[in-house]
Amino acid sequence: MKEMKRYSLTLTVNNETHALVTPPNRTLLEVLRDDLQLTGTKEGCGEGACGYCTVLVDGQPVRSCLTLAVAMEGRKITTIEGLAQGGKLHPIQAAFVEHHAIQCGFCSPGMILTSYALLNNNPTPTEAEIRRAIAGNVCRCTGYAKIVKAVQSLAGEER
Amino acid sequence: MKLPPFQYLEPSTVLEALSMLDTYRDTVQIIAGGTEVVNRLKLRLISPDYLMDIKKLPDLGGIAEHEQSIVIGANVSLNEIRDSSLLQDKYKAIAEAAFQVAAPPLANMGTIGGNILQNTRCLFYNQSEIVLKGLGVCHKRGGASCLAVKGGKRCFSVYLGDIAPALIAFDAKCVLEKSGSRRTIPIIDLFTGMGTQPLSIENNELLTGIIIPKQNGAYGSAYRKLRIRGSIDYPLASAAAFLALSADGKLAASRLVIGAAGCAPKVVARASAALSGKLPEDADFAAAADMAYELSEGVDNLALPGDYRRKMVRVLAQRALQGARADIKRGM
Amino acid sequence: MSDLTTVGKKITKRDAPLKVTGGALYIQDMKIPGMLYGGILYGQYAHAKILKLDTTRAERLPGVMAVITAADVPNDFRFGIMKDNPPLKGGRVRSTRDEIAAVAAVSAEIAAAALELIEVEYEELPGIFDPLEAMKEGAPLVHEEMKSNILKMPWKLVCGDVEAAKKESAYVVSDTFRTQWVTHCCLGTSGCIAVFDTGNNLTMYSNTQIPSLAQNDYIEALAAFGLKGRRVRIIQCTIGGGFGSKLDTYAYEYIAILLAMKTRKPVKFIFSREEEFFATSPRQCSITKISQGCDKDGRLTFREVEMVLDNGAYTSWGATTPSVMMMPISSLYKVPNIKYVAQCVYTNNTYSQAMRGYGNPQATFAIESSLDQLAEKAGLDPYELRFRNANEPGELTPQNFQITSCGMKECMAEVVKRLDWKGKKGNGNGRGVGMASLIHVGGGARVYKSDGCGTIIKMDDRGKVDVMTGATEIGQGSETVIAQIVAEVLGVNIDDINVINNDTDVCPWDVGAHASRTTFVAGNSALGAAQKIREKMLAVAAQNMGEAPASMDIKNGVVFSMQDKEKSMPLSKVLRKVHYSPGGKMFTAEHFYDPPNENFNKEFKGNLSVSYAYGVHGVEVEVDRETGQVKILNYIAAHDVGKAINPMLLEGQIYGGGLMGIGYALGETMIYEKGHLKNGNFLDYKMPTAKDVPPVQAVIVETDEQAGPFGAKGIGEPGLVPTAPAIANAIYDAVGVRIRDLPITPEKVLRALQEKAQADTGRSGA
Incomplete structure (x- = not known):
């Protein structure tokens, strides 16, 4: 495998900031599920055709399986875990x-x-x-x- | 599906991007919306050393109206195209095409530049290797056979972009920049017509913008697409038409472009000639649609058989011409 | 029944809050410390000899903990109903989904990389992909040790005398119909985690829809693997859809067990979407030759059906779908004389499994399409022919089904009214209407020796109820229906009911989520347990309050005397009083319900189900004569459900089943090229989207089934059974072409239109 540079990344997810280090070949979906343990976001096809991995990036729906995590620095990400507030459903x-x-x-x-x-x-x-x-x-x-x-x-x- | 390893390049200016392209050439893949490139990476159809992200580059956005033309930045999303009142009003085929690309969240990510520069597709190609290994290695994967056409000496993969046919109907051009120079070419010239290497853009060039010549007088346009589902699907056949009338109500200019009918979108040149000077009537449209049929290519490598898809090119060509005619009346 | 408080109400799905917040844990989301990731290497050919299989390089890759091949499967273990399927194939591959090696590694990436390092050499052999070809003498054999590709299966049903009836019929039609492979498209792909404890007992985290049967399968496998007598526990995670795909165990599960045994670590498998497409088993495809006849008054005289089923290379439940196909063949409408023969044939294609409807949609497509042809020949309105022959309560069908409740005519009336059948029929303007009916098991289905389900109810002393049921929840809402039944009987609030349904260490036996049986069987089981515990509680409450138990009732968690409403006490208080008194008591109850239905006898006759569900679908379509595209303008799905325990959830089954049926009818198909699947992804496989939904009216007809819990029958599968023939019939009414093979693609419609135009010209020219 090729040696890849690792990136320090600050992700803002559900109004919380997370600092992580990752190689560039990881999708936002992988980082959400595997690094941040936000498993509410699902993988259904991995190619953008099903929509189960949809998250909001600056309020717009985006396929997290087709989005590179390294490109998300400075963006505001909302996952399903971020909708309910104070134990009350949105x-x-x-x-x-x-x-x-x-x-x-x-x-x-x-x-x-x-x-x-x-x-x-x-x-x-x-x-x-x-x-x-x-x-x-x-x-x-x-x-x-x-x-x-x-x-x-x-x-x-x-x- | 995991991504293969690559180094990530994130230029902050177009100039820097051009310089990176010049350095890395064949080893770099450009990514904008990612809706196609990420899939190709995951399926290992490409494995570049470098991935250059141009999504955040300044100066590649916006739809601007100039005196002679409309200029669209390469990074403008397909949803912006769809929602542009200027395009809906005056360049309807383009808005109609954008409206029918994939589904809204994908069209929110996907860019006009990326949509134009998408690669050709085939049921025997857009799969991971585990499924197809035993069938052999096709031309497009670097082999010497065609899995769709037994004994096929070339690749029959199909260009399935929705936007390019609509732009070509308006005779639109694109701007290709590289370090130290730029060229503007008709969009139709971006396509080589070869399934294995469908695009003519050079490995150090960046598509930065689209130029649509401004239209005046009485004209109209339309885009028609056939797909099995009402969403998500690529076209199985498509047609874009542009019609302009002279003062006497006869056709001064007409352009019919077909998609999903070969390795590249195709201008039905004979139709332009045949329609010239005629009244925009169904009988002549039917003759033009026959010419589209003649020009179309269809083999059994998409969800429906090639024979059928060719017939549908004819139907959609006729309907696009009728749609363009209706668009003129609306505008008058 | 009028004063029901919970049953019959639109209660929201109990697990929905967890699912809308992303908190539900699917197998995809599960991690166990120390867990390894598994990967499978599949054969590259549909039929080939394996000349060389070298795993050395894969074994040396850092992070790889085990690599196994057929040589590592003890005792030539095979699974599946015919025991013809080894979890890892050695020597030969017989289909492109054949598993030939597997790895366990510390990460999914390493597992994938290891698979690429396994070296295999093949010698390709001629494959056979057409079941009709495979039946011929001298055809290449899929299993070289067998004499023929035709499976030894007993599918033959004869009732009355078909030959005599043929001669006496005034009108007879014959035709051949074909159906395709379609797949479940479960949103959550298949997966499992196999974990052994130090005593070699297995815990399997799974998304099976047959926990008790899977447990049996694993116990059998462990015995073959040298672990006889060990315990197996199955913990079901939240299941991302079943639809029948998880009704059998798959090779990957046995591979996970073998790898966990070898590494002594938990091993997880998760299928990619691509694997889910090619390595799980689709709906059985079919070739059906059918003849039907009627007398001059339009009374059906006979039905004769011959079927060939492509079995693929190995055998799972797909090969047993004829047992269910017999049901509509013998008992959909009143038909006195029946003959049915089905043959299953090995090929080098994929092998099939259960899928919602279990053969019924394939058979009903042929029956109901043919029935329209018969109506035309007899000069009858297709509705009229159907109405004259409709099933009725009290009927004993030729296959010995005892029809109890039956709302077929009521459903038909709803369709005719809501579709404006008489106004729209036969206008021939590119628009047309069609209908088709269904019969399905609605009161369990005795396909195994047991059709039972157990329930255990435990009350705490605050009035909260734990219900441990064998019933599996795959999204249909069984946990809600069971909670409603228990709440109704116990007189407590629905929110006080907690349903536990995912752990074989706790939950009693159940045959599984199949045959539309859960509401009926698990519902009756829960009802029985709830009644037992209610009696116990009323007895002590009566004692405490100086009343007779028979004059007591419980509502909203309060026990009261029906004579003297002033005499009341919160249930929780009663429970605590009894608990904290000398010789204290707490309440549990269990009930096992096995419905009084029958296994078929050797002639395939017997009352398979305690009750039967009926339905009629009607559809109006518009056909684009230039493209062949079919647009559904109106869709009526009327279903006899006995009693709707939860009308909202029930509609969910009808809408969902209906759209799955529309996909089956109009677009979905698995495209194979010499055994290689070409469209195994969500772009190229055409599962309907929200824009492909026609206006659907779900009509609920209640017939109050005496044997059902609160009068209910099953509804899980019926929604998609008559969809395809209803649409095919409407297309015929619209443009006069009959499509005989599914899916009804625009290409086929256009081709048929052109052939008809040519034939019409030829006729007028002559």
């Missing part, structure tokens, strides 16, 4: 519970963060806009019906 999480938008749960962290970003950018999305926004997050259990309903339940609400 309204989007509560809506997913309330409307049964969860079955096996593996797509849920990415789906929730993608929906969260949608509602931040567009507080009153139509059903078509919701479907389009989550169309890169694949679910096998729910048929999406109740996921769409959960997001719709928040459309227009104050959050």
Whole structure:
């Protein structure tokens, strides 16, 4: 194996800063899961086609499996662990519970963060806009019906 | 899937980036959004010594309107293209193409430069080695056979970019810079037409911007794409059309470009000639679509058979021309 | 039943809060100190001799703790229902997924690097990939020690006299239908961690959906590996989807056990997405020849079905799907005369397994497509033909299924009404409607000798309840349904119920999460245990409060007299009083429920399930005649569910099953080239996205099944059973072409349209 330089990196995740040292060939997903033990972010395909590894970078949904960790210095990262505050579910999480938008749960962290970003950018999305926004997050259990309903339940609400 | 080892380069200016490219040449891979390059690295389709990240370079962003042209920075994301009211209004095919790339989170990461410069794809190529080993080594992996076309003497991998056909329909150009010089070439000239080496950009060049000539008068454009799912999928066939009318309502200029129909996007030159001076009517569009069909290439190396995909190039060509015509009427 | 407090309500899924916060731990997330990472080397060919296998270089790589090959598998151990599958293959590979060597290393990276250092030389042999070819005499043999590629399987069902009925039929149709390989696409890939203690007892962290049966499999393996009589404990992590893929044990699990034995360290395997695609077992593909007939009044006279199943190179549950296919073949609609024969054939392809519906979707595709052809021939509206032959309560079917509750006609009526069947049928304007029905087991399925499930309930003295169930949770919501049943019976709040369902050291036996049986079987088991503990509590409460137990009730955690509402006491207080008195008592109860259903006899007859679930799907489509693309405009899924214990979770099963069925019908397929999978990834395998969902109405029809817990029947699988034929029938109504092989790609529709146009021109020209 080629000898790689290691990088000192400061990552801001869920408003906490973490100092770590890593070679450059590691994805944000690997660092979150393996170094920071934030295993709520899932790997489903490793090639960006499923959306389970979605995290927010400066508020925008990003595939952490396609993102180099070394490129994340200075960015603000939010993972699923960062949504609930003080032991209370974020309204989007509560809506997913309330409307049964969860079955096996593996797509849920990415789906929730993608929906969260949608509602931040567009507080009153139509059903078509919701479907389009989550169309890169694949679910096998729910048929999406109740996921769409959960997001719709928040459309227009104050959050 | 783990990434292979590499050294990471993060230039802070375009100048520095050009100098790094000049130094490392064939051993460096440029990464911007990462949506394609990271996959290629993971599948070991490439294993560069250096990965140069250009995402944070200043001066590669923005969509600017000039007197004669629209200039788009290479790092502009596909979502910015999609959401640009200027492009939606006046360069509809480009916005329509961006709207249909992958899915929003991927289009948020992916850049216009990266989308144009994507490599060709094939079911027998975009896989890790464990799956395909026993079938042999194909042209694109450095072997001497084609796994998709038995006895194929060349590579039949397919260019599946959505944006390039739409840009080419507008006769757009791109700016390629290297240490000490720059050149501006038509985007269509970026493509070699060879599956093994589909891009003509040199190993010390950086694509920095896209220039779309400004259009005046009555014109319209459209992009049509066939895919199995409503999201995520690359095109199985695609077509972009641009039509401009003279004062008498006849076609002054028309450009039909097809995608997912060979190793490169293709301008259907015969269609431009055939449509010139005609009224924009369905019968003539159908004839132009036949020409697109003739020009298209399709083998069984994507999700649906090559024969079918070629037929769909014809259907989409017709629909793109009709869409472009509808776009003119809307604008008038 | 009207005063139910918890059952029948939209209770939220119990584990959802953990899942929405990222706290649920899947096998992917598990780490055990000292754990090693495993990796598997697969053969490169579909059929080849292994000339050389040298692991020396891999063994020398620092960080590699063990490398094993077939030579390290003791006693020629093989697994699978036919015991034809060695966990590591030696001498020969028979499919591209054949495991030939495995490593355990201190990191996943080192394990991967080690695999690359293993040197293998092969001599490629001719492979056989078409089951019809493989059946021919002189075909290359997949297992050279066998005389034929055709498996010795007994699949034959005969009821009545098909030949005589054929002669008497007014109308007869025959055709051949094919279905493809599709895969479960569980979002969480397969994996396990094998851990041995100092006494050589095994703990397996797993995402199996059959903990008790997997435990048996491992115990058998340990015996073969020289560890006879050792204990096996299975701890299930949160499971990222099952759908049948985890209904059998796989080679990697035995490899993990062997590597953990050899290294004396925990060994973890996690499949990459690519491995999940090619190294787990898909839905059984099928070739089905079917004939059906009816009399001049449209009464069905016979159904004859011949099937060939591509078994792949090894045998798992896919080869037993005919046992379930028999159900719709014999009992979907009233058909007096039945003949069914199925053959399973070894090839060098992948081998198949259980997948949601277990053969039923394949058989129903042929039956329901053929039924529309018969209706056309008989000059009947397809709905009319179906209605005249619909199943009804009280029926005994030719296969000896005792139909108890049956809402087929009610479901049909819902579809006809909501789809505006009469207004939309036969308009031939590129839009059309189609329907298809289903029968499925809804009250367990006695495929093993046991169809049972146990429950243990333990109460603490604060009124909190621990329910230990054998039922496995794979996302469907079994833990919630069980909690609802227990809460209802005990009269406590749902939040006071804690369901423990993932540890064989604690949880009783269960056959597994399959056959849509969990709500019915595990539900009845929980119901029985809850009733027992309720009786015990009422007895002591009555004693304390000077009342007769029969006049006492519990609601909202309060015990009260039904005669005198003033006489009441919090349940927790009663429990503490009894606990802290001399000779104190605390309450536990257990109940094992094994439904009174029957194993098939030698002729494959018997009442497989205590009750049967019915449903009818109706769909309106629009076909693009230029591209062949099919757009679903409206989709009605009406299901007889007995009783909806949780309507919200139940709808989740219908929506989810329905979309999986739409994927099966219109897009999903595993594309193989000489046994090599070409589209084993989420880009090229077309699992539907949120933009591919048509407007779906899930309609719940309640028929109150007497044998079910609170009247419920199973609903896990039915949602996808009739989807493909309903869509195929609608396409025929829209544009007059019949697609006989799945998936219905735009290419096939366009080709059929062009062939029809040519045939029509030919006819008008003649």
